[in-house]
Amino acid sequence: IQKNYKYFFSHNLVFKWKTCSELCGSSCMHAFIYFSGLLDEYLQKYGSLIPIHSDDIVEELQGIFSEDFSQPHRKVMVQHLIQSYQRSSGTAMVKGFRVNYKRHVLTMDDLSTLYGQNWLNDQVMNMYGDLVMDSVPEKVHFFNSFFYDKLRTKGYDGVKRWTKNVDIFQKDLLLIPIHLEVHWSLVSVDIKQRSITYFDSQRTLNRRCPKHIFKYLQAEAMIKEKRDFLTGWKGFFKMNVGRQNNDSDCGAFVLQFCKCLALGHPFSFSQQDMPKLRRLMYKELCYCKLLL
Template sequence: MTKAQLLTSATGDEEITELIHDYLEEFYGKYGSFIPLSENDVLENLQRVLNKDVSDRKPFIFMEIMKYQAALANAPMSNFKVSYNKHSLTLEDLSTLDGQNWLNDQVINMYGELVMDAVPHKVHFFNSFFHKQLVTRGYEGVKRWTKKVDLFSKSLLLIPIHLEIHWSLITVDMPNQHIQFYDSQGIHFRYPVENILRYLLTEAKEKGKPIFQKGWKMIVSKCIPQQNNDSDCGVFVLQYCKCLALGKPFQFSQEDMPKVRKRIYKELCECRLLE
């Protein structure tokens, strides 16, 4: 009889505690912190291992989780690092996904690469520094960024825009020649959209694509999920990117942001998108 089968018939506090500690130890090693942990993660693991409902033990289970976390509070994995392609995230970077922190460029850019790679050859994600470079140095300052990329063969371009302390998103629907602006506070900054239009017109001329040198339409997205705080704009941008790239509807709201933050953290550590 396996350990799980033995525990199924009569599960005491010590046995449950051991299973909790085993799971949390593995979780901590995998993610470098407990930032992406939810109590349901632990409950689902226990129910899977024991093959029975443990909801009646929730108070005890949650207390054990708190005790384990408290014991490791002063022992962070400061050398924890996640790498994907040319991207590298430290625990400090990943910690921007905790609570109400503002996401940094490193998190935005690595996640964008995961989104892009989830839909090969169809989506191109621009580095978050692209627009700033375009503004300060013009087309000449960014033309090498797409030296090996045919933007006009893509279905969708995703361009995160960071203006002072706020993240927005510009998308380009290449087949329909639509440039669209998404903002989780309902703000419309016209000049970034115009910057991207000028960039695309110049790129089309440089790459010999006359069909893309006219016929563009600029659109402001309305009736999209909105934030009700000052800290989740980056999370909304990443969620917009994921849904648009995968062709999924925007079925999320401000209430989902704590859960979305945890999921994004896990996706970055696992280097793949999760449901």
Template sequence: MKQATSSVSSPRKLDLEVADLMTLAPHEWLNDNVLNGYFDLLSEARPDDVYCFNTFFYTQLCRKGYQGVRRWTRKVQIFQKSVLLVPLHLGNHWCLAEVAVQDKLLFLYDSRGGANLTCLQRLVSYLCCEAEERGEADFTSGWEGHFREDIPVQETSGDCGVFVCQYARCIMEGRPMDFSQKDMPKFRCQMTQELLQHKLL
């Protein structure tokens, strides 16, 4: 007999398996479902000016180029947003890209202090292609990418996903990134409750 699978349903029909929530246990690696669920909460907090991409977006962009993601945001006016947040799965590591749309600036947040130029170049190329596709002439060129160095960094191997979620929350709320590695257990507990209650606490 196949073992029954327990799940937790949110009002937005995001089904999180117990196994997903278990990735929020100490020292575990967060999976796509948890990151997507959390980024949904961030999007819902400021729907008019913040848009969060799905974790599979950048992977698909790497594999198939612009044509592979051309229709992903067809119902979203991304160039009318203030901030785009893009979770990035880079091998065995999560990072975050922030797009300050109106300033045409990209920032890469890597909790291990990396500087992935290829990542920024791919995202700039995507934005230029998307702007051309939509007839947004002001956004077809002039983008700049930067690596953020003045950010909290991880001291263990499994907390990159939690750092990404907290970077994104600080950006969304416009507050300083004044947390550190010692805050990770607290954040893991808080994120579990937020996903279960489907609201930011």
């Protein structure tokens, strides 16, 4: 297998290779040779090892060598090897790495907001929202994360041009991320059911957001001569959703709300799923498509 082994001969990795051989046998030695090149490959594909978990490596090795690498001592060795690779390759990030999608450009600074308990920024929110929208473009419209703040501060006149090329009343679902101070939440609009629903992983009752969206919909219906949509709207607060138990995962929850609503999937995730879902969203952004 032709791989790039530029980090293979670092003193630390050679030591780990010998240790790996002692613990796992000759097949594990061969696995390590493949392992270093595999991490190089991941680094070039994703710009960092942020979206990679030791289970990903174990699964890959099992597929290649037809052996069980899920044994505890082998999984521990895989984790040690990843750490050694990261130390030997500095920050384990590719300088100048970019993800380009339509008008979006994500840098490593943007993608790194998906690591650990960092707050997701507008760039990540907006590109991921567009991926959600583009997976079902006839049915869903995703509003830019700056839309609500502009609506709240400038009124309808501040955002009336945002939909000049789209008839939102021909959609089934509108997704409007809300960013107030340091917290993300979501308003969804079911056009057919005339319902406005507020989703918040902190389960707060922000009554102003749905009211602002209701007034926007009325103004939009009037301007676009969609008078059937002037009345009949109902507001809801969705309380039986996954609840965050920290101060940083609100953005990740909002993007998962968007994805599930758009695809018609149940909200089957919770706080404990966030590390895995953050890694998945990182990969989806790099692939420029949702991984269903």
